[in-house]
Amino acid sequence: MLDTLIDQITVICTSGEKKIKEKLHDLLSQYEIKKIATGETHPDISQKMNMFLLAKKMEGLSEKTLRNYRKTILNFGAYTEKPVNKITPGDIRNWLSSCQELKISTIRYYISVLRTFFDYLITEELISFDPTRKIKLPKLEQRIPKALSVDELEILREGCHTLREKALLEVFYASGCRLAEIHNLNRSDIDWQERCFSVIGKGNKERVVFIGARAAHALKKYLDSRQDTEKALFVTERGKPKRLSQRSIHLIFKKIASRVVINKNIHPHVFRHTMATSMVNHGARLEDIQALLGHSSPNTTQVYARVSLERKKQAYNQHFVN
Numbered sequence: 001m002l003d004t005l006i007d008q009i010t011v012i013c014t015s016g017e018k019k020i021k022e023k024l025h026d027l028l029s030q031y032e033i034k035k036i037a038t039g040e041t042h043p044d045i046s047q048k049m050n051m052f053l054l055a056k057k058m059e060g061l062s063e064k065t066l067r068n069y070r071k072t073i074l075n076f077g078a079y080t081e082k083p084v085n086k087i088t089p090g091d092i093r094n095w096l097s098s099c100q101e102l103k104i105s106t107i108r109y110y111i112s113v114l115r116t117f118f119d120y121l122i123t124e125e126l127i128s129f130d131p132t133r134k135i136k137l138p139k140l141e142q143r144i145p146k147a148l149s150v151d152e153l154e155i156l157r158e159g160c161h162t163l164r165e166k167a168l169l170e171v172f173y174a175s176g177c178r179l180a181e182i183h184n185l186n187r188s189d190i191d192w193q194e195r196c197f198s199v200i201g202k203g204n205k206e207r208v209v210f211i212g213a214r215a216a217h218a219l220k221k222y223l224d225s226r227q228d229t230e231k232a233l234f235v236t237e238r239g240k241p242k243r244l245s246q247r248s249i250h251l252i253f254k255k256i257a258s259r260v261v262i263n264k265n266i267h268p269h270v271f272r273h274t275m276a277t278s279m280v281n282h283g284a285r286l287e288d289i290q291a292l293l294g295h296s297s298p299n300t301t302q303v304y305a306r307v308s309l310e311r312k313k314q315a316y317n318q319h320f321v322n
Contacts, residue, residue: 041077042080042081044083044085045073045076045083048126049070049117051124052117052120052121053066053070055120056069061204062204068113069116072109072113073114076092076095076110076114079091079095079098084126085127085129087131089132089134089135092111092131092132093135096111096135104138107138111137112137114132115132115135118131146264146273147270147273147277148264148270148274152262152264153274155262156169156257156260160256161259163218163225164234164237165252166221167215167218167222167223167234168182168249169218169256169271170219171215172268172271172272173271173275174210174212175210175211175215176209176276176293177209177272178294179249179250179269180246181199182234182249183243183244183246184200185233186232186233187231187232190219195212195213195216196209196210196211197209197211201294202294203296205294207291219233228241232244234249253266253267253268254266254267276289276301276304280304286298286301286302286304286305289301
């Protein structure tokens with residue numbers, strides 16, 4: 001609409017000087033002109049973002065993912081203050097430069113969101129140029145996941161004082177599940193005969209995970225001790241039982257760690273790393289671990305092979321005699 005208005009004004013300006021003011025007044029009276037406040041997302045971005053989010057919701061993306069997409073696009077829009085067809089690679093680079101204090105992984109995520117957004121706009125023929133094509137992803141430093149050693153795992157087991165704490169620790173370790181996956185589990189999800197259950201992971205993908213005899217035993221003892229009818233697998237212990245929140249699960253692991261002497265940051269995800277590392281060290285194939293962990297790319301699982309290789313190198317250097 002703005003381009004059309006500019007074209008019309010250009011035509012008017014070719015008229016005689018006396019008629020310009022009169023024609024401009026007649027033309028502008030047909031429009032409601034509003035100045036965009038500094039720091040606000042351009043209405044054009046907001047409109048197209050809503051179309052984009054609706055399309056992604058219909059594709060099955062989770063509400064959490066949609067919220068993160070919205071937040072990222074709005075932050076970018078507030079920085080650029082431009083309609084989508086006027087955004088350049090330079091605008092994106094400048095915005096990313098303003099985010100230098102963030103982790104590289106966060107910067108990569110921002111670029112990924114914008115790529116997805118502009119790819120949608122191109123597909124829907126809402127723009128003719130994708131400014132993200134010239135934006136390169138910064139290299140992500142491969143960090144070796146900090147898994148627990150066998151001794152550290154045993155120390156944490158000794159720090160568990162309740163049946164719920166023991167069940168949480170064993171299920172997280174044995175299944176290798178993400179926090180949200182365990183949080184969403186119900187009692188009816190457990191297949192006791194096969195010692196497994198299904199979870200909905202990232203990308204709304206369903207997969208089957210297993211728990212060993214030790215975890216199954218700890219979980220059954222915890223469930224048998226409960227007197228409530230709440231369907232959630234893990235529940236609060238004070239007041240009326242309800243599903244244990246993700247934050248509460250975090251705090252439980254912090255409480256367990258506070259009772260013992262351990263020099264590692266203990267959180268739910270560390271048990272996922274520990275499970276994967278343990279399987280690699282015991283000869284499991286990476287493609288099997290990838291399936292159990294729900295990794296969409298084998299490159300994500302490959303990092304655990306590096307852990308195993310490093311430990312083999314340490315063992316070689318320690319025991320090999322020249």
